[in-house]
Amino acid sequence: MNYDQGIAKAYENMAADRDAFLTRARGCAELTIPTLMPPEGHTGSSQYSTPYQSVGARGVNNLASKLLMTLLPANSPFFRLTIDDFDLVELGGDARGKAEEALARIERSAQQSIEAKAIRVPTFEALKQLIVSGNALVHMPPKGGMKVFRLDRFVVKRDTMGNLLKVIVKETIAYEALPKEVQAALLDNPEYQAETSKKECDLFTCIKRQGKKFTVHQEVKGITIPNTTGSYPEDRLPWMALRFIAVDGEDYGRGFVEEYAGDLRSLEALTRAIVEGSAASAKLIFMVRPNGTTKIRNIADSPNGAIISGDANDVSTLQAQKFSDFRVAQETMNTITERMSYAFLLNSSVQRQAERVTAEEVRFMAQELETALGGIYSVLSQEFQTPLVNLLLNQLQKEGKMPKFPKDTLKPQIVTGLEALGRGQDLNKLSAFLNYLQPLGQEVIAQELNIDDYLDRLGASLGIDTQGLVKSPEQKQAEAEAAQQAQQQQMMMQMAEKGVAPAVKGMADSMAAQQSQQEGQ
Numbered sequence: 001m002n003y004d005q006g007i008a009k010a011y012e013n014m015a016a017d018r019d020a021f022l023t024r025a026r027g028c029a030e031l032t033i034p035t036l037m038p039p040e041g042h043t044g045s046s047q048y049s050t051p052y053q054s055v056g057a058r059g060v061n062n063l064a065s066k067l068l069m070t071l072l073p074a075n076s077p078f079f080r081l082t083i084d085d086f087d088l089v090e091l092g093g094d095a096r097g098k099a100e101e102a103l104a105r106i107e108r109s110a111q112q113s114i115e116a117k118a119i120r121v122p123t124f125e126a127l128k129q130l131i132v133s134g135n136a137l138v139h140m141p142p143k144g145g146m147k148v149f150r151l152d153r154f155v156v157k158r159d160t161m162g163n164l165l166k167v168i169v170k171e172t173i174a175y176e177a178l179p180k181e182v183q184a185a186l187l188d189n190p191e192y193q194a195e196t197s198k199k200e201c202d203l204f205t206c207i208k209r210q211g212k213k214f215t216v217h218q219e220v221k222g223i224t225i226p227n228t229t230g231s232y233p234e235d236r237l238p239w240m241a242l243r244f245i246a247v248d249g250e251d252y253g254r255g256f257v258e259e260y261a262g263d264l265r266s267l268e269a270l271t272r273a274i275v276e277g278s279a280a281s282a283k284l285i286f287m288v289r290p291n292g293t294t295k296i297r298n299i300a301d302s303p304n305g306a307i308i309s310g311d312a313n314d315v316s317t318l319q320a321q322k323f324s325d326f327r328v329a330q331e332t333m334n335t336i337t338e339r340m341s342y343a344f345l346l347n348s349s350v351q352r353q354a355e356r357v358t359a360e361e362v363r364f365m366a367q368e369l370e371t372a373l374g375g376i377y378s379v380l381s382q383e384f385q386t387p388l389v390n391l392l393l394n395q396l397q398k399e400g401k402m403p404k405f406p407k408d409t410l411k412p413q414i415v416t417g418l419e420a421l422g423r424g425q426d427l428n429k430l431s432a433f434l435n436y437l438q439p440l441g442q443e444v445i446a447q448e449l450n451i452d453d454y455l456d457r458l459g460a461s462l463g464i465d466t467q468g469l470v471k472s473p474e475q476k477q478a479e480a481e482a483a484q485q486a487q488q489q490q491m492m493m494q495m496a497e498k499g500v501a502p503a504v505k506g507m508a509d510s511m512a513a514q515q516s517q518q519e520g521q
Contacts, residue, residue: 007204007219011168014155021252025133025151028257031264032056036132037150053271055337056257056264059344063256064127066345067373071380072120077107079389080413103410109401110392119388122146130244130380134255137169138240138384140391142398151252156241158251164214164241169205178220185223207239214239235390246379256376260343263336270333277326285318345373385414430458 022037029037033056034048042048051057072078081103114120122138126148129136135156137149149169157166175183178201203225205218214237218228232238243253257264288296292314299315302308340346389412396402434454437445452473471479 006222007168007206008202008222010206011155011170011204014157014166014168017251018151018155021133021135022151024258024261025135025255028132028255028261028264031261031268032060032132032257033128036060036128037152040152051268052275053264053267055267055340055344059340059346060128060131060257062346063131063344064124067127067376067380068120068124070377071385072114072123077111078385078414079107079110081106082411082413106393106396106402109396110389113392113395117145119146122148126242130242130253131256134244134253134258136242137167138242139169140238140240140388142238142395154241156251160249162246162248163209164207164237165209167207167239167241169207171203171205172200173203173220174200179226182220182223182225186221189221207237209234235387236394237387238391240384240387242383243379244376253379260340263340263343267333267336267340270329270336274326274329274333277320277322281320281322281326283318287316287318289314381414386412389414430454 025037026039029035030049031051034050038048083103119140122145126136126138129148129150133151135151137154137156139147139149141147153171154167154169156164159165175186178186201220203218203220205216205228207214207216210231212234213231214234215231216229216239218225244256245254245259247254286299288294288299292311294308294310294314298308298310393402393410393412437449440448
């Protein structure tokens with residue numbers, strides 16, 4: 001057995017570069033949600049300080065919810081599989097229809113896999129970690145759900161381009177959960193015999209790049225745990241080291257809260273001052289002049305509505321006389337709160353304070369605020385959505401739910417996040433274009449506008465697959481021909497009825513006349 005503790009020492013050396021980021025993350029957590037990044041040494045039973053203001057916590061939860069619904073939308077896949085036209089030629093000239101049907105099945109299977117594994121719950125936790133600390137490590141094993149590690153549980157090393165080179169994860173595990181051979185090896189070493197009496201120990205997982213692959217293994221006290229060594233292709237690594245804001249040349253990302261930490265600290269200080277000052281001002285104290293005729297006991301013991309002897313000038317109420325100062329602090333706090341509401345995309349920041357606010361104005365402001373997160377969407381799309389798609393496709397292929405395609409034929413295309421913002425801009429432009437055409441009249445619009453192309457673009461801007469929903473030209477032509485044939489048949493029946501009725505009436509009159517003649521004879 002090996003007892004050099006190589007991974008543990010490497011973790012301590014790399015943790016020195018992480019300390020500055022970890023300190024800032026803990027400071028940001030104190031202003032928003034302290035449990036996301038607790039102080040060093042805190043355990044689950046420790047007491048956490050509660051911020052005086054709730055804007056930070058409300059903003060983090062709101063922004064994480066918006067990002068979650070954008071990155072992993074409900075009831076629709078967040079990616080789309082495409083096949084290049086040249087690859088379709090190699091598959092066969094009539095392969096497009098079958099390929100599109102197979103790709104649609106794969107997308108639905110991936111969506112069902114997300115729902116079955118409950119990926120959204122840990123993703124929401126990871127997004128909150130990213131917003132506050134700027135970093136989160138996500139592990140998605142082949143079996144089971146997703147696990148999220150906060151910044152104080154892992155260290156990372158990247159190259160100058162931001163590509164992942166090395167990750168070391170530190171976990172706490174019970175000694176009883178270790179394999180029997182590892183427990184026996186620890187007992188054989190006198191250095192660790194005393195530590196085996198403890199209930200828990202540190203488990204280190206090392207993920208290291210070697211060429212175009214990543215090697216993974218786990219150690220406890222320098223002992224490699226059996227059946228934990230393996231390798232993964234770089235596009236199928238189940239470990240994803242996520243960053244919220246990527247900074248060139250830095251191994252760790254920056255959090256969203258860090259950029260607004262000044263406003264949050266100011267808001268925290270002002271809120272605390274107003275709360276404590278208001279509590280002091282609310283304290284009711286009566287003061288009696290020492291040389292007055294009014295007795296203190298009469299004031300203290302008199303019930304409400306009692307009549308006592310005394311002079312009203314002898315009694316006064318203690319007042320802080322800080323209303324003007326509180327007013328300045330309150331206005332400053334309201335200004336900072338408004339700025340933070342814009343930053344965290346809170347609904348209260350979208351609607352202006354007025355009697356009448358148009359829906360178009362609210363929609364425009366919301367679109368403008370969400371567009372400001374375009375850079376964040378691009379980072380998460382590259383480091384989270386794309387690796388997640390590759391892992392899902394790999395699992396579907398192993399489970400036999402995905403048909404085999406030639407290598408490098410499938411091209412996943414992310415259709416949420418930054419792409420969704422672009423579609424939203426297209427939708428606004430289409431709506432404005434149609435509004436400008438309204439004064440021309442419906443006849444001119446129907447004559448000049450290509451309705452089929454407009455419906456296709458409208459469905460694409462909304463992210464809706466219009467196949468089967470909007471009638472195809474062939475279907476409309478077939479319906480027109482069927483309607484024309486039905487009209488022709490109806491006309492023939494009407495003509496037949498018009499021609500047959502007089503003839504029948506003439507024959508009936510002739511027969512009636514003949515019968516009357518016979519009766520007369």
